[in-house]
Amino acid sequence: MNLNIFIQHFINALSLGSLYGLVAVGYTMVYGILRLINFAHGDIFMLGAYFVYFATIVYHLPWAVGVITAVILTTICGLLVDRIAYKPLREAPRISALISAIGVSFFIENFAVVVFTGMPRPVVQPPILMKPIEFSGGVRLIPLGILVPVVAFVLVGGLMWLLYCTKPGLAMRAISFDIETTRMMGVSVNKIIALAFGLGSALAAVAGIMWALRYPRVEPFMGMTPGIKAFIAAVFGGIGSVPGAMIGGLILGFVEIMSVAFFPTLSGYKDAFAFLLLIMILLFRPTGLLGEKLEDKI
Amino acid sequence: MSMLKIENLNVNYGAIHAVRDVSLEINKGEIVTLIGANGAGKSSVIRAIMGLVKSKADQMSYTSPRDGKTVSILGKPAEEHVKIGISLSPEGRRILPHLTVEENLTLGAYTRSDSNGIADDMEYVYTLFPRLKERHRQKGGTLSGGEQQMLAVGRALMSRPDLLMLDEPSLGLAPVLVDEVFGIIREINAQGRTILLVEQNAFAALKAAHRAYVLEVGTVNLSGTGAELLNNPKVRAAYLGG
Numbered sequence: 001m002n003l004n005i006f007i008q009h010f011i012n013a014l015s016l017g018s019l020y021g022l023v024a025v026g027y028t029m030v031y032g033i034l035r036l037i038n039f040a041h042g043d044i045f046m047l048g049a050y051f052v053y054f055a056t057i058v059y060h061l062p063w064a065v066g067v068i069t070a071v072i073l074t075t076i077c078g079l080l081v082d083r084i085a086y087k088p089l090r091e092a093p094r095i096s097a098l099i100s101a102i103g104v105s106f107f108i109e110n111f112a113v114v115v116f117t118g119m120p121r122p123v124v125q126p127p128i129l130m131k132p133i134e135f136s137g138g139v140r141l142i143p144l145g146i147l148v149p150v151v152a153f154v155l156v157g158g159l160m161w162l163l164y165c166t167k168p169g170l171a172m173r174a175i176s177f178d179i180e181t182t183r184m185m186g187v188s189v190n191k192i193i194a195l196a197f198g199l200g201s202a203l204a205a206v207a208g209i210m211w212a213l214r215y216p217r218v219e220p221f222m223g224m225t226p227g228i229k230a231f232i233a234a235v236f237g238g239i240g241s242v243p244g245a246m247i248g249g250l251i252l253g254f255v256e257i258m259s260v261a262f263f264p265t266l267s268g269y270k271d272a273f274a275f276l277l278l279i280m281i282l283l284f285r286p287t288g289l290l291g292e293k294l295e296d297k298i
Numbered sequence: 299m300s301m302l303k304i305e306n307l308n309v310n311y312g313a314i315h316a317v318r319d320v321s322l323e324i325n326k327g328e329i330v331t332l333i334g335a336n337g338a339g340k341s342s343v344i345r346a347i348m349g350l351v352k353s354k355a356d357q358m359s360y361t362s363p364r365d366g367k368t369v370s371i372l373g374k375p376a377e378e379h380v381k382i383g384i385s386l387s388p389e390g391r392r393i394l395p396h397l398t399v400e401e402n403l404t405l406g407a408y409t410r411s412d413s414n415g416i417a418d419d420m421e422y423v424y425t426l427f428p429r430l431k432e433r434h435r436q437k438g439g440t441l442s443g444g445e446q447q448m449l450a451v452g453r454a455l456m457s458r459p460d461l462l463m464l465d466e467p468s469l470g471l472a473p474v475l476v477d478e479v480f481g482i483i484r485e486i487n488a489q490g491r492t493i494l495l496v497e498q499n500a501f502a503a504l505k506a507a508h509r510a511y512v513l514e515v516g517t518v519n520l521s522g523t524g525a526e527l528l529n530n531p532k533v534r535a536a537y538l539g540g
Contacts, residue, residue, distance in 0.1 A: 174394050174405055181392040186380030186409035
């Protein structure tokens with residue numbers, strides 16, 4: 001393998017990994033606050049891809065407008081999922097919300113089959129994102145490959161700023177440890193939970209849109225595998241930790257791309273690597289890379 | 299002027315009737331203490347006032363000294379209480395261990411948006427508790443028990459409450475720290491805040507308080523001024539070790 005090809009694999013891994021990371025951040029935020037695995041998160045990602053498909057390809061909106069419309073619509077869907085399927089179960093045992101999450105996931109997938117039909121639809125990529133750029137040394141990269149990780153890092157950076165430098169972010173970090181005490185401080189907990197769902201859904205929408213551009217098609221079950229892998233990435237990085245989710249996503253992306261790049265005969269096992277990583281981390285470091293347990297002090 | 303007026307408060311946890319027909323009144327500027335044995339229902343009363351547990355009452359009304367308006371706070375969620383000037387330093391301190399001392403205090407001021415006033419109040423808390431200033435960048439979970447108690451009281455002050463409720467502020471503290479905490483409670487009161495104090499340490503609480511209620515198995519058995527109860531033979535026998 002020469003350097004040129006390696007760089008292309010590297011950028012590819014960075015793209016895929018940052019997409020997993022963007023989706024994983026949504027899992028980790030909701031889990032951090034509610035201890036709920038939002039199984040519908042992968043389907044929210046799928047809705048983002050479909051909305052941008054309809055906005056730009058069916059209704060011919062310009063890409064910028066289409067992307068913004070899709071992100072807004074997806075965010076609304078994410079908020080509705082919380083409002084309808086999870087909020088009434090806040091006081092119920094955790095298993096009830098988990099079952100509700102699985103139900104919502106099936107519902108959205110099958111609703112999409114009914115409304116959008118099960119046929120995969122091709123996405124027309126904007127030519128400007130696909131025209132290869134030549135770098136010195138014969139390295140050729142398409143702009144999309146660079147755009148994806150840049151957008152992902154900027155968004156996660158923005159999220160980190162929100163979490164660590166703003167009041168709602170402070171409330172979100174407080175809720176993840178002790179909901180009742182946070183409420184005592186005057187925080188409207190449901191608003192903060194909605195904010196977490198909204199932000200997670202917006203990021204999933206962006207990831208879904210970029211995914212649809214990379215593998216240029218949309219279909220109702222396109223969120224399942226990336227959703228599960230992003231969940232694995234969140235667990236790997238330490239569920240509850242936003243930087244951990246991003247790092248977990250990147251590691252997963254690199255493992256997948258590089259294993260196939262260096263051992264092409266293993267390409268059929270590509271998806272198995274994600275689960276292998278999950279098993280390893282659960283065996284050797286169950287709290288994940290950045291997950292930590294704080295001791296309670298009496 | 300009456301600030302908090304409660305008539306016939308009842309709290310049930312399933313089949314357990316934790317608080318029965320408790321009536322009490324707190325006047326502006328007072329330190330009122332609620333004493334009683336473990337399990338008498340003291341914390342339940344304070345948690346019911348704060349809206350953290352479901353309760354029933356004929357009346358639970360709060361008169362804000364800010365505008366003189368009287369509102370019913372029965373059934374209102376805790377976050378609404380903070381906005382109208384009630385705050386609670388809960389039993390067990392409930393410090394957020396993964397947030398720094400400063401972040402814990404900032405969270406206490408969540409309902410406010412006057413950043414200058416918040417900065418002033420943070421300075422005020424740091425003057426009350428210089429230890430917190432030394433440790434303002436440390437995680438809450440790394441503080442000692444006494445420091446966490448100071449942080450819990452400081453955090454409750456950050457919303458600039460008119461009625462400050464303290465649930466067992468002396469629990470688990472060394473005797474020398476207990477004196478310090480009660481000294482600070484009197485100081486906070488002298489600066490114009492009304493205080494409702496729930497305590498197992500009846501002696502220290504009665505000495506500090508203007509008035510007191512004695513709670514026994516969920517009901518108020520006795521009430522009077524702090525000095526009266528300190529000299530009451532029944533109270534002395536039951537709570538003050540003869």
